[in-house]
Amino acid sequence: MQDKTPLLVVKNLRTSFFTSAGEVKAVNDVSYHVDEEEVVAIVGESGCGKSVTQMSVLQLVQTPPGKILGGEVFYKGKDLLKYGQKSKEIRAIRGAEISMIFQEPMTSLNPVFTIGQQLSQVIRVHKHVSRKEAWAEGVEALRKVGIPEPEARMKNYPFEMSGGMRQRVMIAIAIACNSSLIIADEPTTALDVTTQAQVMELLMSIVKGLKKAMIVVTHNLGLVTRYADRIYVMYAGKIIESGTTEEIMKHPMHPYTIGLLKSVPNLSDEKGKALVPIEGAPPIVINLPDRCAFCPRCPYATEDCMNASMPGLRPVDVGQKHLVACHLDMRGSR
Amino acid sequence: MNLSNVKKRFKVFFNRGVLSVISFVVLLSFILIAIIAPLITKYSPYEQNVSNKYAASSAEHPFGTDKLGRDILTRLAYGARISLLASLLSSLVAAVIGLVLGLIAGFFKGFISQLIMRIADAELSIPPLVLTLVLSLLFGDGVFGVVMVIGISLVPTYIRLVFGLVLSQKKNDYVLAAKLIGQSNRKIILKHILPNCFPSLIVLFTMNLGTAMMLEASMSYLGIGIVPPTPTWGGMVSESYEVLILHPMQAILPGLCIMLVVVAFNILGDGLRDALDPRLRGKL
Amino acid sequence: MLGYIVKRLGISLIIIFIVTVFSFSIIHILPGDPARIALGEEADQAAVDALRAEMNLDKPITTQYVLWIKGILHGDFGMSIVEHRPVSRIISERLPKTISLGVPALILSVSLGLLSGIISAIKRGKFVDQILTICTTLAVGMPEFWLGVFGIFLFGLKLHLLPIQGYTAPSADFTQFVRRAIMPVVCLAIHLIASINRHTRANLLEVINQDYVRTARANGIPERTVILQHSLKNALIPVITMIALQVRVVLGGSVIVEQVFNITGIGLLLKTAVGNRDYLIIQGCVLILSMITVGCNFVVDLLYGVVDPKIRESWR
Numbered sequence: 001m002q003d004k005t006p007l008l009v010v011k012n013l014r015t016s017f018f019t020s021a022g023e024v025k026a027v028n029d030v031s032y033h034v035d036e037e038e039v040v041a042i043v044g045e046s047g048c049g050k051s052v053t054q055m056s057v058l059q060l061v062q063t064p065p066g067k068i069l070g071g072e073v074f075y076k077g078k079d080l081l082k083y084g085q086k087s088k089e090i091r092a093i094r095g096a097e098i099s100m101i102f103q104e105p106m107t108s109l110n111p112v113f114t115i116g117q118q119l120s121q122v123i124r125v126h127k128h129v130s131r132k133e134a135w136a137e138g139v140e141a142l143r144k145v146g147i148p149e150p151e152a153r154m155k156n157y158p159f160e161m162s163g164g165m166r167q168r169v170m171i172a173i174a175i176a177c178n179s180s181l182i183i184a185d186e187p188t189t190a191l192d193v194t195t196q197a198q199v200m201e202l203l204m205s206i207v208k209g210l211k212k213a214m215i216v217v218t219h220n221l222g223l224v225t226r227y228a229d230r231i232y233v234m235y236a237g238k239i240i241e242s243g244t245t246e247e248i249m250k251h252p253m254h255p256y257t258i259g260l261l262k263s264v265p266n267l268s269d270e271k272g273k274a275l276v277p278i279e280g281a282p283p284i285v286i287n288l289p290d291r292c293a294f295c296p297r298c299p300y301a302t303e304d305c306m307n308a309s310m311p312g313l314r315p316v317d318v319g320q321k322h323l324v325a326c327h328l329d330m331r332g333s334r
Numbered sequence: 335m336n337l338s339n340v341k342k343r344f345k346v347f348f349n350r351g352v353l354s355v356i357s358f359v360v361l362l363s364f365i366l367i368a369i370i371a372p373l374i375t376k377y378s379p380y381e382q383n384v385s386n387k388y389a390a391s392s393a394e395h396p397f398g399t400d401k402l403g404r405d406i407l408t409r410l411a412y413g414a415r416i417s418l419l420a421s422l423l424s425s426l427v428a429a430v431i432g433l434v435l436g437l438i439a440g441f442f443k444g445f446i447s448q449l450i451m452r453i454a455d456a457e458l459s460i461p462p463l464v465l466t467l468v469l470s471l472l473f474g475d476g477v478f479g480v481v482m483v484i485g486i487s488l489v490p491t492y493i494r495l496v497f498g499l500v501l502s503q504k505k506n507d508y509v510l511a512a513k514l515i516g517q518s519n520r521k522i523i524l525k526h527i528l529p530n531c532f533p534s535l536i537v538l539f540t541m542n543l544g545t546a547m548m549l550e551a552s553m554s555y556l557g558i559g560i561v562p563p564t565p566t567w568g569g570m571v572s573e574s575y576e577v578l579i580l581h582p583m584q585a586i587l588p589g590l591c592i593m594l595v596v597v598a599f600n601i602l603g604d605g606l607r608d609a610l611d612p613r614l615r616g617k618l
Numbered sequence: 619m620l621g622y623i624v625k626r627l628g629i630s631l632i633i634i635f636i637v638t639v640f641s642f643s644i645i646h647i648l649p650g651d652p653a654r655i656a657l658g659e660e661a662d663q664a665a666v667d668a669l670r671a672e673m674n675l676d677k678p679i680t681t682q683y684v685l686w687i688k689g690i691l692h693g694d695f696g697m698s699i700v701e702h703r704p705v706s707r708i709i710s711e712r713l714p715k716t717i718s719l720g721v722p723a724l725i726l727s728v729s730l731g732l733l734s735g736i737i738s739a740i741k742r743g744k745f746v747d748q749i750l751t752i753c754t755t756l757a758v759g760m761p762e763f764w765l766g767v768f769g770i771f772l773f774g775l776k777l778h779l780l781p782i783q784g785y786t787a788p789s790a791d792f793t794q795f796v797r798r799a800i801m802p803v804v805c806l807a808i809h810l811i812a813s814i815n816r817h818t819r820a821n822l823l824e825v826i827n828q829d830y831v832r833t834a835r836a837n838g839i840p841e842r843t844v845i846l847q848h849s850l851k852n853a854l855i856p857v858i859t860m861i862a863l864q865v866r867v868v869l870g871g872s873v874i875v876e877q878v879f880n881i882t883g884i885g886l887l888l889k890t891a892v893g894n895r896d897y898l899i900i901q902g903c904v905l906i907l908s909m910i911t912v913g914c915n916f917v918v919d920l921l922y923g924v925v926d927p928k929i930r931e932s933w934r
Contacts, residue, residue, distance in 0.1 A: 060836055062827065064743075086841045095837035102836075107829040112851045112927055122837045157927045173837060455629070456636035458863065459911040461870030463885075464904060467892045471648050471900075548761060552874050555763045556889055571764055578767065579775045589764030597759035 006074075007181055007213050008034040008057070008098075013071035015049075015056045018064065022286045026052040026066070028237035034181065034213050039204075041216045041228035041245075043260070045282045049237040050217045051103075054183045058094050059085045075181075096126040099174035101203075103186035105166035109158035115142075115169050116154030119176060126177045141172040146202060164195035168202065175206060182207060185217045200227065222264045225249055233257050236293035237285050239313065243322035253316050253324040253331070255298045292327065300328055354605045357598035364595055368418050371411040379404065379412040379565040400570075400584060401577065409565040410591060416566050417595070420480050421546035427485025428546075429539050432492020433531070437523055439493060440500025451497065454490040462487055463552060470558050480559040484549045488542055495538055496531055503527045533610040541603035544596040551592045567592050626919045630912050637908040638690075641901040642683050648897070651675075655895050656699030690905070696898035700891075705902040709884065713906065715785050716872050716883035719799055723806035723868055728861060730807075731814025735857075738815060739822035740845060750815065757812035762805045762871050766878035769801045785881040802875045809871070810864050817860050821853040828852070855926050862918035866911045 015027035026049040034040045044050045055061045056068050073080040083090040102108040110118055120134035142150035145168040158166055174182050187203060188196035204227050207214045218224060224231060231248045233241040241254040252258045259278040280297040290309045295301050305327050313323040382402040391398050397406035439450040465487045473479035503509060512522050553559040554568030562569055567588035574584035645652055653669040674682050695705035738747045774782030781798050788795040826849055834848045873885035884903055891899035
C-alpha cells in the first residue's frame with residue numbers, strides 16, 4: 001500500500017435487501033481497496049453479493065427493496081456514500097470517473113435507441129461538447145474497442161448486433177469519458193467461449209494501455225488468475241480471503257478458496273486428475289446464524305467451527321497482505 | 335401444485351393488502367344478497383303502490399320508494415341477481431367460445447386460423463356498445479339475450495389471449511416431444527396446451543366480469559336487453575333521471591352498487607393476476 | 619417501409635370487408651322484412667313488393683351485397699325508412715358532433731393518463747401514488763352514465779355551473795361549445811384516463827427495473843432523462859397498443875353519453891335506429907364507426923414504427 005495510492009477504498013460496506021421473507025444481508029461488512037492501475041478480482045458464486053457490492057459503490061442498488069445500511073466508499077479521497085442517490089455529485093462520478101460494464105450485453109443497452117445515440121449521450125452528459133463532437137468521440141471510442149466500420153455501427157440498434165459486439169459497445173461507453181476505474185461485472189459470462197477470450201483480452205489491453213484501474217467481478221477463478229493482480233474471495237456477503245493472485249493460487253488458505261481451485265480445470269495438472277466440485281449450494285443469506293457461513297459445506301469443519309462465531313479476517317503471511325477468515329490453519333493442505 | 339405453492343400464491347393474492355379482502359367481502363355480500371333477496375325484503379320488486387310513491391327513507395322502506403311506489407331496497411337486491419347472473423353467464427359464454435376458437439386458431443395454421451383472427455379483429459373494430467346494440471336486435475330482450483349479446487362481444491379478447499398462449503406453448507419442448515412420439519393433436523391440445531392456458535384464462539375471466547357488468551348496466555340504462563319493469567341497476571338510474579333534483583339518491587344508489595361490484599371484480603382480478611400470472615401485468 | 623404499410627393496409631381492408639359482411643347480414647339475419655317495417659303492418663302487399671324491388675331485396679343475396687358496396691363506394695348508404703332521407707346525409711350531420719366530443723376526450727385521456735401514470739410510477743408507494751391508485755380504481759368501475767347523471771345533478775342542477783343538456787357546434791359559439799362539452803368529454807374520457815394511468819404505471823415500473831435503465835444510471839445520465847427518455851419510450855410501446863384498442867371504447871361510450879346529455883350525435887342516432895329497426899341507418903353507423911376504429915388502428919400501427927425500431931426494421 002505504500003508504493004501505490006489507493007484509488008478506491010471501501011470500508012465496512014453493508015447493503016441489505018428487505019424482502020417479505022426477511023432481511024437479506026447481501027453485502028455484510030465488506031472492505032477492500034483498489035490501487036491506481038491495478039486489476040482486482042472479486043470472486044464468488046452467484047448470489048454471494050459480489051455484484052451488489054459493486055452496485056453499492058455507485059449507489060445503483062434498487063431502493064426499495066435494497067438499502068445501503070452503512071460503510072464508506074472513498075474514491076480519490078471523497079466518500080461517495082455521502083452523496084445522495086440521485087445527486088449531481090454521484091452522477092458526475094458515474095460513467096466519468098467510475099464506469100461499469102454489466103453482465104448481460106443483450107439487455108444492458110436500450111433497445112429503442114441507436115448505439116450512437118446512447119454513446120454520444122453519455123459523452124455529452126459528462127463532457128459538455130456539441131452533438132457533432134460527441135458523435136465523433138463516440139466513433140473514436142468504437143474504433144478503440146475494435147468495432148469495424150464504427151461510423152456505420154453508430155447508426156445501428158442493439159438488436160442488430162451480436163452479444164460480443166454489444167459488449168464491445170459497453171466497453172466503448174465505459175472508456176468514452178476517460179474513467180479512472182472500470183468495474184466489469186461478469187463481463188464475459190453471457191458470451192460464448194471464443195468471444196469471451198477476445199473481449200477479456202480487449203478489456204485488458206485497454207486497461208493496461210490507458211493506465212486504468214479495473215475491478216473484475218466473476219465466478220470464474222480461471223479467468224482471474226491470468227489477469228488480476230489481487231483477488232478477493234467472497235462468500236455469503238463477506239470477504240473470506242484476500243491476497244495477491246500469486247499468493248492465493250499458491251497458498252489458498254480458506255477451504256472455500258481451496259474448493260474453488262480444485263473445481264477449476266488447469267492445463268498444468270497431471271493427466272487424469274479429477275475435478276472436485278464443492279458439495280452443497282451457497283446459502284440463502286436470510287437470518288444466517290453467527291458462525292462461519294461456509295461451515296455446512298466445509299470438508300474440514302470441526303465441532304469448534306460449528307459453535308464458534310463468525311471468524312474475522314486475519315493475516316497469514318509476513319507482509320500481512322494475505323488475509324483469511326477461517327478458524328483453521330489450512331497451510332499446505334492443497 | 336403442492337400445498338406450500340398454493341399457500342404462497344394465496345399469500346401473494348392477499349398481500350395486496352386489505353383491499354383484496356374488502357373486495358372479496360363486498361362481492362360475497364352482493365352474491366349473498368342476490369341469493370337470499372326474497373328473505374331480505376317482504377316486498378316484490380314489481381309490487382306497485384302508487385299512493386306511496388317517492389316515499390322517504392323509513393323503517394318500512396330503508397331507501398324509500400320509487401315513482402311507482404316500489405321499494406328501492408327490494409329492487410336493488412333483485413337487481414343484484416340480474417346483474418351478477420348476467421355478468422357471470424356472459425363471461426362464461428365468452429370464455430368457452432373464446433377458448434375453443436383460440437385453441438383452433440392457435441393450433442391449426444392457415445386459412446381457418448387467419449379467418450378466426452380476422453373476425454376477432456373485425457369484432458374488436460366495432461365499438462362495444464354499438465356491437466351489443468346491434469346484436470340485441472338478433473337475440474331479443476331478456477336475460478338470455480343479454481347474456482348472449484355480452485358474451486359474444488367479449489369473445490375476441492379471449493380468442494386473442496388463448497391464441498397467444500397456444501403460440502407460445504407450441505414453442506415449448508414438451509409439445510414438440512409429444513408430437514415426436516406421435517401423440518394426436520387432440521391429445522396434445524387437451525393434455526399439454528389447455529392446462530397451461532387456465533391461469534391466464536381465470537385472470538381474464540375475473541377481469542371481464544367487471545366489463546360484462548358494466549356493459550349490462552349500460553344496456554339496461556339505454557333500455558335495451560333487460561327492459562322495465564325487471565329491476566336492473568342501470569335501469570334504475572335511467573328511471574330516476576326525471577326526478578334527479580328531488581330524489582338524487584334514487585340515481586346514486588344503484589350506480590354505487592355497480593361501482594362497488596365492478597371495482598371489487600377488478601381488484602380481485604388484479605390480485606389473481608399477480609398470484610397466477612404476473613406476466614400479464616400491464617397487459618390486461 | 620412500403621411493404622410494412624401495404625401489409626397493415628391489407629389487414630385493415632380485410633377487417634373492413636368482414637365488417638361490411640357483418641353489417642350487410644344484419645338486414646337479412648334479423649327477424650322481419652325491412653320493407654314491411656318501413657311501410658307498417660297495414661300497407662298492402664303490392665306497395666311492400668315495390669319497395670322490396672327498390673331496395674333490391676328481391677335480387678340474389680350476392681348481387682345485393684355487390685350493389686350495396688357499390689352504393690357505399692359512391693357515398694350512397696340507402697334511405698332511412700323512418701326519416702325518408704339519405705342515410706349518408708343523416709350520418710354526415712350527426713358524425714361531427716360525436717367526433718368533436720370524441721377527439722377532445724381522447725386528447726384529455728392520453729395527456730392526463732400518461733402524466734398521472736408517470737407521476738404514479740415515479741412516486742411509487744408514496745401518498746400521491748396511493749391517491750391516484752384509489753381514484754383510478756374507482757374511475758374504472760364508474761359507469762359513464764352514472765357519472766353523467768351525477769355531474770348533471772351536481773354541476774347543473776345544484777350549482778348551476780354548467781348547462782345540463784344539448785350541443786352547440788364549436789363553429790357556432792365556441793364558449794358555449796366548451797361549456798356544454800365539458801361534462802360529456804369527461805364522461806367519455808374517465809375510463810380511458812384510468813386505464814392509461816394504470817398501464818403507464820405498470821409498464822414504466824417494469825421498464826425501470828430493466829438492465830438498460832441501470833446502464834443509463836450507471837453512466838451518470840440525469841434521472842429525468844432516464845425516466846422521460848430511456849424508460850418512457852420503451853414503456854410507451856404497450857401503452858400505444860392499449861390506446862389503439864380503446865378508441866372503440868370511446869366511440870361506444872358516445873352512445874351512452876349522447877343519451878345522457880341529449881346530444882344528437884351518431885351514438886344517439888344508432889340507439890334510436892335500433893329502437894325503430896331502421897336497418898340502413900344501423901348498417902351505416904356500424905360501418906362508419908368501425909372504419910374510424912380501423913383507421914385509428916392503422917395510424918397507430920404506423921406510429922409503432924416511430925417508437926419501436928424493430929418494427930421499423932421490418933419496413934425496410
